[in-house]
Amino acid sequence: MTTPVLDVRDLQVTFSTREGLVTAVDGVSFRVDAGEVMGLVGESGSGKSVTGLAVLGLIDPPGRIAAGSIKVKATELVGQSEKALQKVRGKDVAMIFQDPMTTLNPVLRIDTQMIEAIRAHEQVSEKAARERARDALAKVGIPSPEERLNAYPNQFSGGMRQRVAIATALLNRPAVLVADEPTTALDVTIQAQILSEVQALCAETGTALVWITHDLSVIAGLADKVAVMYAGRVVEEGPVADVLERPIHPYTAGLIGSVPSRNKRGVPLAQIPGMTPQLSKLPPGCPFAPRCGYSTDPCRTIRPERTPYPGGRAARCHNPLDVPPNTPKADAARELTP
Amino acid sequence: MNATMNADATAPAVKPILSLEHVHKRFVKSLDAAERVANLFGAGLQDQVVRAVDDVTLDIAPGEVVGLVGESGCGKSTLGRIIAGILDPSDGLVRFEGADVAKMNGADRRKADLAVQMIFQDPAASLNPRMRVVEIIGEAPVVHGLIAAEEMDAYVCGLMEKVGLDPATRRRYPHQFSGGQRARINIARALAVQPRVLVCDESTAALDVSIQAQVLNLFLELRRELNLTYVFVSHDLGVIEHIADRVAVMYLGRIVELAKTDEIFEAPNHPYTQALLEEVPRLEAKKRAFTALKGEIPSPLRPPPGCHFHPRCPHVFARCSVDRPGLKPIAESRLSACHLNDETAARPGRTRSAETVSMEAAQG
Amino acid sequence: MTDLTPHAAARPVAGPAAGMPQSAGRPGEAAGASDKGVPPPAPDKGESLLRRHVSSFFESWSAIIGLVLLVASVAAALLAPWFAPQDPYDLANLSIMDNMLPPGEIFGMGQTAYLGTDDQGRDMLSAILYGLRVSLTVGASSVLIAAVIGASLGVLAAYAGGRVESFVMRVVDLQLSFPAILVALVLLAVFGRGVDKVVIALVVVQWAYYARTVRGSALVEKRREYIEAARCLALPRRRIVFRHLLPNCIPPLIVVATVQIANAIALESTLSFLGVGVPVTEPSLGMLIANGYGYLLSGNYWISTFPGVALVIVIVAINLVGDRLRDVLNPRLAK
Numbered sequence A: 001m002t003t004p005v006l007d008v009r010d011l012q013v014t015f016s017t018r019e020g021l022v023t024a025v026d027g028v029s030f031r032v033d034a035g036e037v038m039g040l041v042g043e044s045g046s047g048k049s050v051t052g053l054a055v056l057g058l059i060d061p062p063g064r065i066a067a068g069s070i071k072v073k074a075t076e077l078v079g080q081s082e083k084a085l086q087k088v089r090g091k092d093v094a095m096i097f098q099d100p101m102t103t104l105n106p107v108l109r110i111d112t113q114m115i116e117a118i119r120a121h122e123q124v125s126e127k128a129a130r131e132r133a134r135d136a137l138a139k140v141g142i143p144s145p146e147e148r149l150n151a152y153p154n155q156f157s158g159g160m161r162q163r164v165a166i167a168t169a170l171l172n173r174p175a176v177l178v179a180d181e182p183t184t185a186l187d188v189t190i191q192a193q194i195l196s197e198v199q200a201l202c203a204e205t206g207t208a209l210v211w212i213t214h215d216l217s218v219i220a221g222l223a224d225k226v227a228v229m230y231a232g233r234v235v236e237e238g239p240v241a242d243v244l245e246r247p248i249h250p251y252t253a254g255l256i257g258s259v260p261s262r263n264k265r266g267v268p269l270a271q272i273p274g275m276t277p278q279l280s281k282l283p284p285g286c287p288f289a290p291r292c293g294y295s296t297d298p299c300r301t302i303r304p305e306r307t308p309y310p311g312g313r314a315a316r317c318h319n320p321l322d323v324p325p326n327t328p329k330a331d332a333a334r335e336l337t338p
Numbered sequence B: 001m002n003a004t005m006n007a008d009a010t011a012p013a014v015k016p017i018l019s020l021e022h023v024h025k026r027f028v029k030s031l032d033a034a035e036r037v038a039n040l041f042g043a044g045l046q047d048q049v050v051r052a053v054d055d056v057t058l059d060i061a062p063g064e065v066v067g068l069v070g071e072s073g074c075g076k077s078t079l080g081r082i083i084a085g086i087l088d089p090s091d092g093l094v095r096f097e098g099a100d101v102a103k104m105n106g107a108d109r110r111k112a113d114l115a116v117q118m119i120f121q122d123p124a125a126s127l128n129p130r131m132r133v134v135e136i137i138g139e140a141p142v143v144h145g146l147i148a149a150e151e152m153d154a155y156v157c158g159l160m161e162k163v164g165l166d167p168a169t170r171r172r173y174p175h176q177f178s179g180g181q182r183a184r185i186n187i188a189r190a191l192a193v194q195p196r197v198l199v200c201d202e203s204t205a206a207l208d209v210s211i212q213a214q215v216l217n218l219f220l221e222l223r224r225e226l227n228l229t230y231v232f233v234s235h236d237l238g239v240i241e242h243i244a245d246r247v248a249v250m251y252l253g254r255i256v257e258l259a260k261t262d263e264i265f266e267a268p269n270h271p272y273t274q275a276l277l278e279e280v281p282r283l284e285a286k287k288r289a290f291t292a293l294k295g296e297i298p299s300p301l302r303p304p305p306g307c308h309f310h311p312r313c314p315h316v317f318a319r320c321s322v323d324r325p326g327l328k329p330i331a332e333s334r335l336s337a338c339h340l341n342d343e344t345a346a347r348p349g350r351t352r353s354a355e356t357v358s359m360e361a362a363q364g
Numbered sequence C: 001m002t003d004l005t006p007h008a009a010a011r012p013v014a015g016p017a018a019g020m021p022q023s024a025g026r027p028g029e030a031a032g033a034s035d036k037g038v039p040p041p042a043p044d045k046g047e048s049l050l051r052r053h054v055s056s057f058f059e060s061w062s063a064i065i066g067l068v069l070l071v072a073s074v075a076a077a078l079l080a081p082w083f084a085p086q087d088p089y090d091l092a093n094l095s096i097m098d099n100m101l102p103p104g105e106i107f108g109m110g111q112t113a114y115l116g117t118d119d120q121g122r123d124m125l126s127a128i129l130y131g132l133r134v135s136l137t138v139g140a141s142s143v144l145i146a147a148v149i150g151a152s153l154g155v156l157a158a159y160a161g162g163r164v165e166s167f168v169m170r171v172v173d174l175q176l177s178f179p180a181i182l183v184a185l186v187l188l189a190v191f192g193r194g195v196d197k198v199v200i201a202l203v204v205v206q207w208a209y210y211a212r213t214v215r216g217s218a219l220v221e222k223r224r225e226y227i228e229a230a231r232c233l234a235l236p237r238r239r240i241v242f243r244h245l246l247p248n249c250i251p252p253l254i255v256v257a258t259v260q261i262a263n264a265i266a267l268e269s270t271l272s273f274l275g276v277g278v279p280v281t282e283p284s285l286g287m288l289i290a291n292g293y294g295y296l297l298s299g300n301y302w303i304s305t306f307p308g309v310a311l312v313i314v315i316v317a318i319n320l321v322g323d324r325l326r327d328v329l330n331p332r333l334a335k
């Protein structure tokens, strides 16, 4: 088996807050190969962004990586010095954010920022770097890139800024790109443009892509595999098509049922009752138990462990819904329903 | 027949509860002092005019759900605010049950204002942070004399239960609630004045999927129970598809297509609608290559002449950049604003495939 | 299985059919449905923003120190007539024999002059306590009056817009374009000395700050959705301005006002030092500093220094409190 480009094992990130120590990410593991797209889905506060930031070594106090390992191309990142991480960041791993201004400096021209990004990691002439920056802008679909290089970020629209951020992130052909909801604030048409550009670029360069989103439908069209997070844990993972078609975990099933569409017009959506839990007040057993329609006694006391299933899937649930392969789904689900 | 009824041919054939006739809204940014000085030296700067809503005619029948979709800045919210009576149109009429609201006397105007309520996008920003929930919900009905001040507490408790909130939390402040609960407080506040129409401006956009599903279910439940009419503004086509009976697609201030939800999603007519639907991410989709509509959304300060969509339209032809296409019937109770519909007299029903259209365009 | 959605909907997954309690769909569902007639459940306590602000105010040590110093100064000033060793205004108490005593000497009826005495034999500690009274009164009352006038004009300008707004803001700009000290000097030169006149002069030079501050925040608040919601509910205009708009413009006003008290005290001291402020019969801290100034070089440092120290303590204390208030009330401005 080849070594994956990104290999995260048992990652645990804690924050010390006023309410005590909060475990925002708890035992998260995943691996992404070159050219592969992994979707990281979950509701707000489920720990998606913290996971992404941890991969970049960007967890700042009061947070810290309490346990686990993050390997990029077999190099361990956890425990590295900030100086070593800076070398890796932007070269081997890059990140784009929901707000592109997180990475763009409003008072510097685009060319200054992009050239700096290239020359921080490579010995190239200013001219060569500028050419590369221009090509990168052209690749993400920015018209007249030569002129646009001289502009400041605030002279761009939201969609264009996001493209500049993407172009900058991909300048050094990173092995891993973490994208944290970069299209959430954008319109569908602009979102589609950006999705198509990122998709093409990552395929071309073999970049492993981790796409963080709360929108299952984006994942459906974009990713190869998906990890669903709930209260800091990956509760289900597997190939996208399988997970969306036959979810194993009741939370995944609930999320799928919550997505409004024409097929359910006028009829109530299958809603997940209750609210997303506060991390400081997680119940002792399965964190989803208070909202779960399938919970049984063990759910309230025993934390479900990660259980692998055939077809490269896994889930954390005592009463899995739809165990592949060849179990008649509806029946299986009904049997398991109390 | 009522004069207001033939304005919008797609509306159900009943007396509309609300109708907009040739409504315009212009926002003018006048020159500041520095720019006026520049003009003295011949800079020739002019006031900037944004046509946020540009000649919209729309009838809303009692009990229906009208969806308003479009990209950001296309004027959905402005139109929603005009319908809700928060903004006055620069031109055109808004009729409530046939009567022009601008010409109403004080009492009637207030009745019309209360009958149309709005649920806002940001559930936190739309609640006064310094008032308790009981005051937030109960203030308006007491001020308007719908209930006596002593009845407020019980009245608010009833409303809170109706929208799924615990009445025991009524003396809390908005910051003590979650996003979904704040959305419910907003709904209860609107329901408190017994409205007949709710204008929802991206009311679920700030919520998580599972909480959004809860709130959408609540909207549907209230619709059944109270026979409410909705104008649902959203950029999320999934939400619109789920909740709306009829959809108006807006582009740069104009309605470019207006039809029943099923028809519009099955066979969009306007090239912009087609592009929009093409790009909706769907759960059912398998991993695919995203294809994208070219170009940015143009600035509403300088909208392109003729058809606003022509710089991005895959089917653009000579007439498009000169003539403004009118919103014309293309089938029974369907309207679309595209010159292609004039080109071939009897067009076959279009599908979502852009190729078919371009072939036809090439032939025509 | 190609089409997922209808399948997912039909499956007894998360729908009510799957045995989920129907009511659980609503967070915080009431335990018992209260029908009409049944009294509503007792409400639980709401934690107001104020309470939250108060508790986060006390998270800063410097703010606590500032507040303690401030409370101590105010208390000392208020209670001066009861525990000051001497009434420095009562000439009968003063004996020229006691003049210029250094700190620690015995004066009058055998009391200790901990901070020394001045050229007229006044106990400096007593003079400072009484001076603090004058300084704080002048600062607080001028700020209060200026804030009320400024806030009303500011919120009016913001809500009315148009010509009213332009007019008010032009006057504000004009007012702010002159240095405060200059305007105050001119006014006092015309009015003459007196505590009331100093207060008027300080109100004239300060109201514009509040008008500008309140208008700024009112312009922001006015565009917030809760104001639109109030308008959509057809609430009367007066109610929108005073119940919804104004209360939300108060926090920045409080911050400015706190800092302005310190500025007003400093300004009053300056004016008194320059000899156009309070009358000699009611010496403020600034006046005391001025009185002792002449003796500073002759070695009698205490006459001028101790009132100066008192003034600095009060101003620093107010600023510590003001800084913390700003962080607490307006987190966006912090850092």
Ligand SMILES: Nc1ncnc2c1ncn2[C@@H]1O[C@H](COP(=O)(O)OP(=O)(O)OP(=O)(O)O)[C@@H](O)[C@H]1O
Pocket (backbone or CB within 6 Å): B027, B028, B050, B051, B052, B070, B071, B072, B073, B074, B075, B076, B077, B078, B079, B235, B300
């Ligand atoms: N008060 C205002 N003053 C000036 N321009 C305005 C004002 N309100 C809206 N506009 C402009 O009018 C146009 C339409 O705005 P509107 O808020 O209706 O868009 P929208 O379709 O709701 O967009 P979004 O999806 O981003 O909410 C935009 O170009 C906007 O900048």
Ligand SMILES: Nc1ncnc2c1ncn2[C@@H]1O[C@H](COP(=O)(O)OP(=O)(O)O)[C@@H](O)[C@H]1O
Pocket (backbone or CB within 6 Å): A015, A016, A017, A022, A024, A042, A043, A044, A045, A046, A047, A048, A049, A050, A051, A062, A063, A279
């Ligand atoms: N700097 C921080 N201090 C304390 N808690 C934090 C911090 N950053 C994130 N968290 C907590 O970690 C959890 C996961 O956050 P995040 O990864 O941002 O969620 P999301 O899935 O929405 O991206 C949340 O409960 C959040 O409150």
Ligand code: SF4
Pocket (backbone or CB within 6 Å): A249, A250, A251, A286, A287, A288, A289, A290, A292, A293, A294, A295, A296, A299, A304, A316, A317, A318, A319, A320
């Ligand atoms: S472990 Fe139990 S409570 Fe948790 S998801 Fe599975 S069935 Fe539900």
Ligand code: SF4
Pocket (backbone or CB within 6 Å): B270, B271, B272, B307, B308, B309, B310, B311, B313, B314, B315, B316, B317, B320, B325, B337, B338, B339, B340
């Ligand atoms: S009128 Fe022309 S530019 Fe406009 S949508 Fe139709 S074909 Fe395209």
Ligand SMILES: [Mg+2]
Pocket (backbone or CB within 6 Å): B076, B077, B201, B202
């Ligand atoms: Mg909007």
Ligand SMILES: [Mg+2]
Pocket (backbone or CB within 6 Å): B073, B077, B078
């Ligand atoms: Mg808007």
